[in-house]
Amino acid sequence: MGKAYLVLMGILLCSKLYESASNSLWRWKCNQSAGACTRVSGDVDATLYPSLETCRLVCGTAGGLWPQPTVGTVLSDGLFQFSLSSLKFEFASEDNDVTTYLKEIADLFNKTLSSISASNCSNTDNTVTISIVVLTNNMDLNWKTDEGYNLEILTAGKENSVKISANTIFGARHALETVSQLIELFSNNNGEVCHVIVDEAKISDAPNYNHRGLLLDTARNFLSISSIKKHVDGMAHSKLNVLHWHITDSQSFPLELPTLPNMTKYGAYSDSKIYHPTDIAELISYAKLRGVRIIIEIDAPSHAGNGWQWGPDAGLGDLSVCINQQPWRSFCIQPPCGQLNPVNSNLYKVLKDLYSDVINMLPKGEVFHMGGDEVYIPCWNSTPEIIAYLGDKPRTTETFLDLWSDYQAQALEAFDSAVGNTNTPIILWTSHLTEVSVIEKYLSKTRYVIQTWVPAADTLPQNLLDLGYQIIASTKDTWYLDHGFWGNTVYHNWRVVYNNKIPTASGTLGGEVCMWGELVDDSSVESRVWPRAAAAAERLWSNPKTNADQAERRFYRHRERLVSRGINAEALTPRWCYQNEGEC
C-alpha cells in the first residue's frame, strides 16, 4: 500500500515538477536584518524573488556588490524591469578622448550584460538612462589617479535614471562596473527573460589603496595573450588596477625587443611563444579600457639566463653567467641557472637598449620593475671573470652585496639615460639589499619602491615604511597563489587571502597577489588565480574591518558572476551552499 501510494505521488509530482521545472520550485526570500537570501519552495508571492541572483542584488547593505563600496551604500529592495535595448547612455564631456573612452566602456558594459536568453524581452516601455559626468580630462592611470565615483539610481514611473559622476574616466569606469553588478536577468510572468536593475540606490565609493595588483609570470610557462586578457577581464570586474607582468626569467625570454632580437631568438620556448611589441601595445590599450595598467618587470640581475647567451658570439663577452649550469643546486636556487655578469661593461649598453625598447612600449612616465630578487652569490663567486675583477678584495658576502649594488646603480643609470629623466619610479623586490640595516646605503628612497614578499608576521614592511620607503605588499604566506603545490607551502584559500591585512600607513601604495608560473600554464592558470585574486581585490579596495565570513554571500555571488562573464573561476563550495546562504 505504502509503495503504491508513493508511486502515484511520484507520477503526480513528476509531471508537475520534473517535466515542467523551467523556473523550478524554488524561490528566494530576503531576510534584510540578517542580510541573507533563503531558499523556499512555495507559491509565487510578491515578496519572493524568482532567483537567488535577484534576491542577492538587494539583500544586505552591499547587496551583491564586489568589492563593497567604501564611503556609503544605500540600496532599495525594489527591482525595475527593462530590456537592454532600451538602455541609453548620455555623456557630458567636451573632451574628445574622454568621450571616446566613455563610449567604449559603454559598449563593453552592454557586451557584458547582453545575454542570448534575454533577447526575447518585449518590455520596451521602461527605459534606463545612464548619464556620466567626468570632471577632468586626465587620461593617465597611475598611483595618483582619483578612481572614486558617485552613483545614484532613481526611478520615476517608467523611467529609470542612473547618474554617475567621477573625477576621472577610471572612476567612471568603476562606477559602470558597479552598475553592472546592480543588474541581473529576470524571468517575468510572461515567460520572457528581461533585465532588472535596483530601482533606487545611492553609492559613494573610492579605493583604499591605489595599487591593487595581480602578478602573472609568463617565463616559467608561457601564457597566451588571450589568457592574459581573461585575467584583465577578471581584474576589471573586481576593480583591481595593476597587472604586474613578470615577463622574463631564467627559463625563458618571451618578450621580443626590436633592437635586441637575440633575446627571443635564444630565449623563447618556440616561435609561437613570443610576445611581439604589437601584442604588448594591444594589451595595454585593452587593459586601459578596463581600468588596468600594466607594469613590466624584467627581473635582474638574478633570474636572467636563457635569452642572454648570445654575448660571446656578438663579441660582447658573457652578458650572463652560470647559464643552464649543472649541477644547478651549486649555482642557483631553481633550475635553470643564470645571473647577469655585473663586471662586463657591455652588459649596461645592452641593458640600455633593452630598457629603451621596453619604455617605447609603455605609456609615457610608466613605472618599471627591475626585479632584483634572489641573487645567488655562489654563482658569481664561481665565475672566473668576476673573481678576477674582484682582485684582492676578500670575497665576503658584503663584497658581493657591494658588487650587486654597483650593478643596480649602473642599471638605473642605463634606465635613466634610456628614458631621458631621473625620476621614473623603479620597483624592486625585497632582498639582501633591502634589509633594514643596509637599504639606506644601497637604495634611494626617492627612486625605489619596494615590493615586500615576506610572511605576514615579518615586520619588514612596517620597518621600511618607518624608514620612509614606499612599499607594495605581497604577503608571501597569504597572497602567493602558487603556494600549496610544491615543497612545504600551503594553499591559501580565499578566506585566508581575504583576511590578510597590509599596513595602512600612507607609504603603502597597495598590494599584489602573485601567480608564479612553475606549475601553471593556460590550462589551469585561470582557476588558480580566480576567484582568489578577487578576495584580495576587496581587501585592497575596501579594506573592511570585518573578515571573510561576513563577505561570504557576496563573494560566492561574485564567483558566479566571474564564471558567467567567461572567467573560469575555481569552485568555492558545493552549489547547495551557494543556493542556501549561511547554511553551511
Add this chain to the structure above:
Amino acid sequence: MKKTRQFSDSCSSVMFVMFVMSCFLVLFSYTDSLSHVNNALRIQNTFFSEADNDEFEVVRYTWKCESNKCVRYHTNKQEVSLNTCNMMCSQPSLWPKPEKVIVTYKNSTVIDKTRISFNFSTQWQVYNMLINTTDLFKRNLELLKPGNQTTPRATLHIIISIQDSTTDKLKLGTNEKYHLVVENNDNLEAVIVAETYFGARHALETLSQLIWYDDVIDELRILHNVDIIDSPKFPHRGVMIDTARNYFPLDLIKKVVDGMAMSKLNVLHLHVTDAVSFPIVLPRVKQLAAFGAYGRDMIYTPEDIKDLVQYSLTRGIKVLLEVDAPGHVNAGWNFAGESLNKKYVICGESDILNGHLNPDNDEALLVLEDIYNDLLELSGYNEMFHMGSDEVNLTCWKGTQAVKTKKAENSMKQFWASYTNQMLERLKIANDGRYPDHIIMWSSPLTESSELDTLDVKVTIQHWLGNPSSILRRGHKVIYSTVGQWYLDCGFGMWKPSMTSGVCDPYTPWQKFYKHRPWVINGYRELALGGEVCLWTEEVEIDSLETRIWPRSAAFAERVWSDPDTMNDYDVYTRLVSFVDRLRSRGIKSSAMWPRWCSQNPGKC
C-alpha cells in the same frame, strides 16, 4: 545467429607509391652506440632541409641523444625534434609502461594519416565498438597533425585479431592482454592479437602512442621493429568523480573518459548523489532529481547515463554508479513533504551535509530498492555494485524507535550492520534474487570491526581511511583509494567558515600518486583488486575538473597497470610529460608539471 564480418578500410585497396623514410636510413643495430641514432636522424632530415627556407627569426633548438638522454642545442637549422629524440633516444614514450617492449632496432617511418588501413574479422557483438575504436584511432591522428596531408606518405596496415570476440562486457576477470608487433618489411604493418575486444582496444591505444608528431618536418612518424606484450597488473583501475557536491555536464565527463582510455584505466566510478544534491533522474523515482537537483539543467537523464555507459565501454571502461546510503542522503529525499509524520531522511536539518535514511520508516528501503533497480538497469551491469555506506553518524540514529526497540540486545554498530543487511536484501531483490558478485562499500568503523562478519555478503571494501589490516585479515577483497595518496581533491583549504583547515590537506603531487603501493605496505597482494583515485568536488567545478584529474590520474594509471618496482626519474618524467602533451593534443586539459624549460631539457631540473 552469429555472423562473422570482414572489414577492411577502403583506402587499403588504393594503390599508391610507398614513401618510406627508412629507405634513406643507414641500418644500424640498436645495441650499438646511441650516437648512431643521431646520425640516422640527421640523415633523415637532410632530406627535408630543402623544404625549409632560410629565415630564422627564432633560433631553433635541436636535440641530440647523449648517454641515453636528449640534450637541447641552439641551432640555425633544426634537425631533430624533441618528440623524435624522446622516442628514439631511450625508452619509447609509452604511458602506462607496457609489460615488455622489445625494440630490435629503432627505426621510424613517416606515415600518412589519411592512409590507415584496418583489417579484422570479428563476431557481431563487438563489431560496432571496434569500428568506433578504429575511427577514434584515425581521429586521434588527425588531432596530432591537423590540416591537409600535402605529401602522400606510407600507409599503415593494422591487422587485428581477437580470439574471443563475443565478450562485449567488461568484467573483473576480462582478459585485457594484447600483443602488438609493428614492422616495416615490405609493408608498414601493425599486427594486434588479443583475447578480447578490450585487449585489442588497449593495443590500438599503445599503437597510437608509437606515432608522434615531428614538428621539424610537420609529419607523423611511427616507431617500428617493436614487439610489445602487455597486460595489467590489477583488474580494477578507476577514477571516482563526485557529481553531487558540484555538477558536471555529461560532455565534460566524457572527456575524462577519453583521458582514462588513453591511460588504460577501466572503471569510471560516479559518486552520483550525496546529501547536497541528487542529479540523476531515476525512472522509478523521478522525484529525487526533481527536488534534489541543483537546477533543471543540472541533471543526468536515463538517456545520458546509457549514452555514457556505451561511450565508456567502447573505450574499455565500465561505469559504476554509486548512490550513497544510508548516510550522505538528504537532497530530494523528503519529497513526500514534511507533513507526513514519517520522513525518509532524518538529521538532515541539523547536518545538511549528511542526513541519514530513517530506520523508523521502512518505506525508505523500498525507495532504495527502486533506486537499485534503476541503477542496475541503467548501467547494464551487475557484476559489481557500489552501496556507499561511508560516514554513518550513529548518534543520528540513536533517538529512533528502531534503535530503542533493539537496543537491549544490540550495540549501535550491530544496528548499523543489521540495517546494512536490510539494504543488501533490497539489492538482492532488485538484482533478480541474487547478490551481485562484488558488492562494494567504503571502509568505515563498521568494516573495521568484527560486525563486518555479520553482514550477509562478503563485501568488497573500497579502502580510503584507517588501517585495512582487519579487513584484509578477514579475507575481504579491497579496492584502494588511500586518502593522502590517491585523493585528487585535497589541498585547497577549508570551504566553510566552521572549518579551520581543509579536510585532507595538503595537495598530493603526482609523484606521490605514482609511488603509492598499498598492497606492498599492507600485504595481502592477492586481495587487492586495484585502486581508484577519488575526486570529491566541494571545491571543484567545470573548469578545474580536468586539471585536478590530469596528469595525476595518469601517474596512478601506470601504478595500477604496470606496478613498477622502481622509479627512474628521467624515464618517468620524460614519458609522463610526453603523455601530457598527448592528452592536450586530444583536447584534454592537464595541469602543467613544471616550467616548459624542464620539458625541453630532459633530466636537467
